[in-house]
Amino acid sequence: MTLRFTLPFRTAWGQRLVVCGSLPSLGQWNLDQALSLHYQPEYGIWSQEIDLPEDQAGTVDYKYILLDDQDGGKHWEWGPNRSVAYAPGQYERIVLEDFWRAPAEPENELHTAAFTRALMRRPAAAPAPATPSAAPVGSSVVRFQLSAPRVDSDHQICVLGSDPALGAWDATKALVLSDADYPTWVAEVALAHPEQTAQYKYGIWEPREQKILYLEAGDDRFIYPLGGQQPLLRVKADDRFAYPTGPWRGAGVALPVFALRSRNGLGVGEFPDLKLLVDWAVATGLKLVQVLPINDTVATHTWVDSYPYAAISVFALHPQYLSLDAIAPLQDSAARQEIEQLREEFNAKDFVDYEPVMNAKWKFVKLLYQQEKAKFLADPEFQAFRAEQASWLAPYAAFSALRDRFGTADFSQWPEEFRTPAQVAELTREDGPGFDEFGVHFFTQFHLDKQLREAVNYARQHGVVVKGDLPIGIYRHSVDAWTQPELYHMHQQAGAPPDDFSVTGQNWRFPTYNWERMAEDGYAWWKQRMGTLARYFDALRIDHILGFFRIWEIPGHSVEGLLGHFSPALPLHQHEIEQRIGWFDYGRLVEPYIRWHMLQRIFHGQAQPVFDEFMEDADWHGAIRLKDFVRTQRQIERVFEEKIAQDPSNVDHYRWLRTGLYKLVNEVLFVPDDQQPDFYHPRITLPLSQSFQELDEHTRGRLQDLYVDFFYRRHEEFWRQQGLVKLPPVRYATDMLICGEDLGMVPASVPGVMKALGILGLNIQRMPSDPATEFGHPGTAPYLSVVSPGSHDMSTVRGWWEEDREQTQRFFENTLGHYGEQAPQYCEPWVAREITVQHLYSPAMWAIFPLQDLLAMDGQLRRQDPFAEQINVPANPTHFWKYRLHLNLEDLCSAQGFNEEVGQLVATSGRAKTY
Known part of the structure; x- marks a missing residue:
């Protein structure tokens, strides 16, 4: 028995295709010993044959790989291993007519659990369709095999074609495929005229009414006659269903x-x-x-x-x-x-x-x-x-x-x-x-x-x-x-650099990961963690996915996040800094820059008592330094915890003093690297520091160039490689649909890596990825993304509407399109409705709304106080997470008018249908 692999693929110079699999002739999953395919330029097809034992049954598992001699790339096709079973004496030849399963295709995400286990779940114990599963002995059989998860639970896939066995284009006689191996649909049939070229298309079958709802778009598919040994099994492992209605959105x-x-x-x-x-x-x-x-x-x-x-x-x-x-x-x-x-x-x-x-x-x-x-x-x-x-x-x-x-x-x-x-x-x-x-x-x-x-x-x-x-x-x-303490850097703290939520950054106080140790066992801890989550969820949001590229690592002595640095990173050696700005002075660049006029501006009339208690003159003219017992923020924190405990009636005053001292500790231009002596990281938001402002103009210009290069150019390829190493074991540990929270200071390489791995990005209207844009527009979001008017870390739409009248006016005119009109004082229900509709019509796969923002469309149902709707305030490290919906869900389910309105908006936008 022979097994023939065929794959249409137009390669570039220096590229070739191999097939790797479970048999010795396929390398037994050793890529170096994979079977090379031969190219037939007249057909644009790569092919090769192997022999199978004639006296025993078995299964061949395999995958195609594109090898690129130009860059050394080894590109495995996307998806699970392919498989074909064979039995002795059944066929003399099996021909696999496969299609390349390209990675990074949006349709690939329809194979995740979100679709296969929930949205398009198959009915339990569905009876197999009454279609031929075998053919008379000695005849040739075509096995139609289409991977198509996007099929409504009540519908099936069928094939309609020119051969009488495929209905002879009579839609009532279409061949219905079995979903026993969903999302792969399969049916076998002996063609009435195998010596002739047959044309066919797949369709969506409505079993209750016994009719085709949709035929796929595009040109007909073809079955060309094959000569050679009989009986023959042709496995038409076809490319994806061509939906005539556009991509799925929910x-x-x-x-x-x-x-x-x-x-x-x-x-x-x-x-x-x-x-x-x-x-x-x-x-x-x-x-x-x-x-x-x-x-x-x-x-x-x-x-x-x-x-x-x-x-x-x-x-x-x-x-x-x-x-x-x-x-x-x-x-x-x-x-x-x-x-x-x-x-x-x-x-x-x-x-x-x-x-x-x-x-x-x-x-x-x-x-x-x-x-x-x-x-x-x-x-x-x-x-x-x-x-x-x-x-x-x-x-x-x-x-x-x-x-x-x-x-x-x-x-x-x-x-x-x-x-x-x-x-x-x-x-x-x-x-x-x-x-x-x-x-x-x-x-x-x-x-x-x-x-x-x-x-x-x-x-x-x-x-x-x-x-x-x-x-x-x-x-x-x-x-x-x-x-498992060995998996973490317990002496470090993870957080986030400054952003719109917190000007001093966020310190989550979590240890950072020891990625090198995690890699030693193939990221087993991450795989176990993902497996447990997949026990409960079919989709997953990965919080701060940027942490897989680099995390904001803060030394243990810091309370705020400004003195952190990205890890891993490529810090600057002292000589490089000296070369870039013309000089290096540890005391001026690395020690806190403190002067008397700064104390007066921060502490006002308390400047002298604050100096007397916490500071001393440095060794050179005009410089001030903190005393040894308050040199770090963590030391300052402990000092003021004791003061507050002893004198709780003055808690606000002590907190004010503490915040002022924190500011002084932050007045540095470079942060020492904790792993390598004489290496430094520029302090984040360095140009906003008083220390920077008081440098000479020439040095400021050079330091600004160094800063921009360090944070926006120096690390791009380095961080891209970090993501490509760490993310795949997490991404492919389960079949969940993965969405990444990629807000904040995003390296330019992140979107490309996420797209390559099929991870959906997040688009929040008030936090656009383009720093030159004040508000994002849902209409420009890519398909593999989630659009949302806000998140749990933000005020709701109603709360935000009242925070900054000038900003709200610009949003009302430029984003909602009410040019020249005065924005209402409050976010009226009709305004909330316009924002919701704008998101629903986005091309993004998902539009997800905080429930508070949907309720904002109803003046009777929504909460009276919009500021009581915010779930978290990131700038407040002692925030009490206490938000609770003000309505019983039972009452929300019975709010017929509101529910019909939401349902109508969703349906009209096309987000309520399968096709």
Whole structure:
């Protein structure tokens, strides 16, 4: 039996194609020993044959690779491995008529779980169509094989053509393909006239009415006659379906789980509440529900834990989302009465009162655990969950119990014997004397997992994608740092450089990643993390995806973000700086530049007392330096924490003084590299510093050129390579649809890498990627992107509208098109509607709206105070994450007029249909 590979491909000079696969003749996945294909220029086809054993069945797995001798490139085709099965005596020849699966094609993302498991899910146990699957012995068979995920759940793919076996162009006799291997559609048929050229097209088949809804666009496809041995199997692994209706587009809604409000909730959103949000999405034609991170953040048992991006485990779910009612009824009548009273009290509040809610949840979780313990531990479903998730579940249970036993999540403060996870197995034994201390966390995680998966399956069954959120960092006092500290640089801090949200940058205080160590095991930690997220989500937002190219790394002695630098980076040696600007003086360039007139401007009448307490004259004329006990921001922070503790009545004054001293510490022009002596990074926003302004004009010009070159040219190829190394293992660890939050100071190489990997970018109207543009326009967004009027880190559209009247007027005229008109004082419902419509008509694959911005279109439903709608204030490091929807989801689902309006807008924009 012979197996022939054929692939149409027009190569350039120096390029050639090979096929690599599971057989020895295909190199057994060793690319150096792959099978070379021969080029037939008259047909533009690459081909080659191999022999298969005639006396045994088997399967050949393979892929095509484009080799480029000019640049040494080895370009594997996109997608999973191809596969063809064969049996002895069935055929004398198998001809594979393949098409090159190009990477970086927008249609590739339709093969992700968002489409295959939710939007275009296939009905369970669908009967196979009554079409020929074999042919008479000795005849030739054509196997039509088309990969097409974009098919409505109620529809099928068919093929219609000129041969009688393909209906002879009679649409009622089309050959219907099977979706048993969806998203690949397959049917086999013996052509009535294999000696003749046949023409055909694929179509969308409506099985209920037995008719073709759409035939694909473009020219007919052809089946050319083949001579040679018979019987013959021709596998027509065709190129993608050519939709006549343009690319698929959808719309979604974004709301954190904690912000969900339902009548059955206990003061905070719970996983079962997602079903109500899905019901509302279905009623309005929305196809996606996006949430914020849902991992456990319980480190202090205070409101500080409300911050969802500081998880104590990147695998465990947050107990606040647990529905107690969904576990079992409380048998204690007093407890039942108490929980109902608390439900009424908490649900009457217009915000999430985090600490009382969590205290109540812990109390009743522990009661339920004791009540259900025997049944729970004997449950085969729990035992399977425990075994499957053992790698993170047992350490998490041990960490959580030890956190509570010792009163801190900072494991460096625990007794010596517990500072490493060596005792995890012993501590979490079911027959151990203190098992309940740990068992309650097994109990909680098991039911959280069960409730979330049930909600997500509900969404999938209703054709709605649930999109999760992956924080870029890990919390310093977390299970992850406790169990695998070698994966992180614990002495460093991750953050973000200054932007519109925070002029001094953001310091998240997370350790940075040790990428070199992670690479040693093929990024196993990242793959496990992604696999756990894929258990719950079909789409994922990667927070601060720029961190895979370079992260803003801040030294441990800094509180603010200005004294950080990008890592990895190519710092400047002292000699290079001297060459570029003409001189190098450590004291002037690297030490804080402080002068008396600066103290007067910052501290006004307090300048002399501030100088006396915290500063001293330097060794040269006019220079001032901070005393040794306040040389760093972290030292200053500790000093003022003590002052505030001793004199809380003057807290505002102390904070004002502290901020002024922070400013002085930031007055440097270069930041030393922590890895290499005599290497330096220019301080971010260097031209805005007082130190820069007081240089001579000649030096300022040279330093400005150095600064621009360093941040905007020097690193482009270096960072591109970083992204190409780190992102693929994360991107391809699962089949989730991946979206990257790529806002802020974006290297020019980032969009190209994201496109090559099929990662959708984010387009926020108020944060355009082009720094020369004040407002982005959704109409210019690329297809592989998400457009949105805002995010959880921003004020809502209504709140933003009132922040800057001049900016709002420019937006009203130039972006919404109301030239010469006066913008309304407030964001009226009709204005919010125009902004929504503008986003819906974008060419982007997704338009996703914060629910607050959709409700802004209805004067009756929206919240009265627009400033109470903002979820996070990034400039405030002590922000309390307490936003809660002011409407019960049950009431939102019954708001028929509003829902019909949203549904009509979505439908009219073309975002509610499959084709």
